[in-house]
Amino acid sequence: MKRIFRNIVLIAGLAAAAPQVNAQVSVGISISAHIAPPALPVYTQPVCPGDGYIWTPGYWAYADPDGYYWVPGVWVRPPHFGLLWTPAYWGFEDGVYGFHAGYWGPHVGFYGGINYGYGYGGVGFGGGIWAGNVFRYNTAVANVNTTIVHNTYVNNTVINNTTVNRTSFNGQGGVNARPNEQERTAMNEHHTQPTSNQLDHERTASHDRSQFASANHGAPGTTAMNRVDGRRFDQQGRIANGVSSGKLTAGETKNLENREANLNKEVRTDRANNDGHLTNQEKSQVNQQQNRISNSINADKHNSNNAHYGDNPIGERRANQQQRVAQGIRNGQMNAGEVARTENREQGINRTIRANRQANGGGLNREQFRQATRQQNRAGRQINRQRHG
Structure with missing residues (x-):
């Protein structure tokens, strides 16, 4: 099966070959499509595998000519403490759906206003906070086994129950949201590329036919994992x-x-x-x-x-x-x-x-x-x- 990943493959290849932790990552469009991505599938977040993991929500990626495929949500370790994940998102503008890749940074930037759930309600991240070099989990939205992980707290105010649809893109026909002042600031901060584990995770999904919308009609075979290869x-x-x-x-x-x-x-x-x-x-x-x-x-x-x-x-x-x-x-x-x-x-x-x-x-x-x-x-x-x- 022939697959051309356009610019996103170049980014992944460079990252795998030379994983520079402090590399600057563009928040612009890395790939485009002329068909809207499917709705976000409903899934249960797996339990956090242990201290130091941060949840990264699933998303639809794209491979020409086969179309959209689902990259499962997964718990991953950040490149180093203090970093938070800004999820990838699709944006519709001038008749084209553009993919904005996710990245690590000290603050969460704009991710299209998409409600991915589990702390990513459309703005910021409510699933946890850094306290020095220790990550504390908000068990109001994060699935954490508190008998194993003790760095927890409860904050129910971050729960977003207002979104009734599962729209997966920003722009006309999708979620109408624009970056706020804090998100604009975060977008201009120094960013760190996805880890090699994250790139392997996406690559694995791209080789699994059951993950493609053309085969699963929007219901992927695997929606979430507790860790890469999980x-x-x-x-x-x-x-x-x-x-x-x-x-x-x-x-x-x-x-x-x-x-x-x-x-x-x-x-x-x-x-x-x-x-x-x-x-x-x-x-x-x-x-x-x-x-x-x-x-x-x-x-x-x-x-x-x-x-x-x-x-x-x-x-x-x-x-x-x-x-x-x-x-x-x-x-x-x-x-x-x-x-x-x-x-x-x-x-x-x-x-x-x-x-x-x-x-x-x-x-x-x-x-x-x-x-x-x-x-x-x-x-x-x-x-x-x-x-x-």
Whole structure:
């Protein structure tokens, strides 16, 4: 497949060849198109992988002649402390859609007034602030596991709930916004180019056919990642959605998460044996295994097995436990191994309840009801310990 990236490839190539941390980055148009970018997809922000990462929202990039492709939102480390990310944006002017590349700087500049969410509400950034060389996260908008990351605060005033559309460009037909005084000042400050990780991240998206709007019709295969090469979050997000919707039973979730836990252990071992890196062969092997898990997630979510708990106190309790498990997966409070153990227990409870109902004409006697309640209490305490340490 032939792809010409025009000026943006030149910028990326120079950055990869000579990553000057203090290089000046232009905030002008680096590429243009004659068709509007698709609407922003809706996605859940993955949990922050650790201290020092800053959220960079997803955006539509462009490759001639194949069109727009989605670059997933991702947590990245800035070039050095004190820098904030100004997202890329598209602007429409004189019949042309121009791409303005993102950049690092001491303040957030103009990004078209686009509401990317998660702290980027159209003006500035409300997801966190620097306190010396420590980044503090605003948990009102940032998905941070506070049992691991302690540099947090809460400021609900930065939440932008006024934007009802997902328009992804500035100008006629899109978002009508102009730079304010602070943004103009930030635009003229010394800027730093995207990191090599960010450039690799965009390049990877450009080679994935499922990320192109022409193939996904505005619904990318991967919308967000917890870090560059972070496909495992995408898998966990899909599992969490399956648990929450009832399309994945406790048994199916247990099996999937056991496979994820084994793969995670394998990756950790490989990295430990290679100074923190994976060889190309190991990367290929991991990708193949993730493909197989991905296919299993899809098959399990679309088979005839769905979680049905019943309109009764025991059923409501079981459904509530699964929602807590789904939330634990989604926000990173429960790892794959913990989820597998929890769902193994839930599967055992479900089997006991089914057997007791069959033995009693579909109902539970008083002692069986108490037994199920005690089991769910123990399972609930286990979930709480895993989610909150």
